[in-house]
Amino acid sequence: MKLLLHNITEILLLLFLVITFIQSGLDKLTDWSGNLSWLKGHFEKTPLKNVVPLLLGIILVLEVVVGILCFMGIYQFATIGESEFAFYGAILSCIVLLMLLFGQRVAKDYDGARTIVIYFMPTIFLVYLLQS
Numbered sequence: 550m551k552l553l554l555h556n557i558t559e560i561l562l563l564l565f566l567v568i569t570f571i572q573s574g575l576d577k578l579t580d581w582s583g584n585l586s587w588l589k590g591h592f593e594k595t596p597l598k599n600v601v602p603l604l605l606g607i608i609l610v611l612e613v614v615v616g617i618l619c620f621m622g623i624y625q626f627a628t629i630g631e632s633e634f635a636f637y638g639a640i641l642s643c644i645v646l647l648m649l650l651f652g653q654r655v656a657k658d659y660d661g662a663r664t665i666v667i668y669f670m671p672t673i674f675l676v677y678l679l680q681s
Contacts, residue, residue: 556626562675563619563626563635566642569668571616577609595655604652611645636679642672 553560577584588601597604615638622635646669653662 552630553627556630556632559632559635559675559678560623560626562671562678563623563638565671566619566638566675567616567623570612570619570642570645574609574612574616577605577612581605591656591658592652597652597655608645608648611641611648615642615645632679636676639672639675639679643669643676646672 585602585605588605589598592598592601618634618638618641622632622638625631625634646665650662650665650669653659653665
């Protein structure tokens, strides 16, 4: 319990990322065709239009990996007070969010890009906490 309380800010931020990325990954898995259809329309007037299925698959895999790393980070914090998995999960989370931001900007979806920034702020704060 002491380890949990000592690292509560990091654990709560990791839980935020687990929920965010696992839910997003599960949504892509359970509704692949719906997501693919929507994204094809979203990117139809961009240079990314011909690679949407590949990019969706890459994002899906990365989101699941991020969720697993962040979950393992919570477990590691709770059991031994270490942050290696948490740190890698937070860094990969930032990378995935930057990839999503890039896609939104290419599609000229500035409201969508703004939403990604909202997720990026606590994530980069977590990276800062974990490297300190």
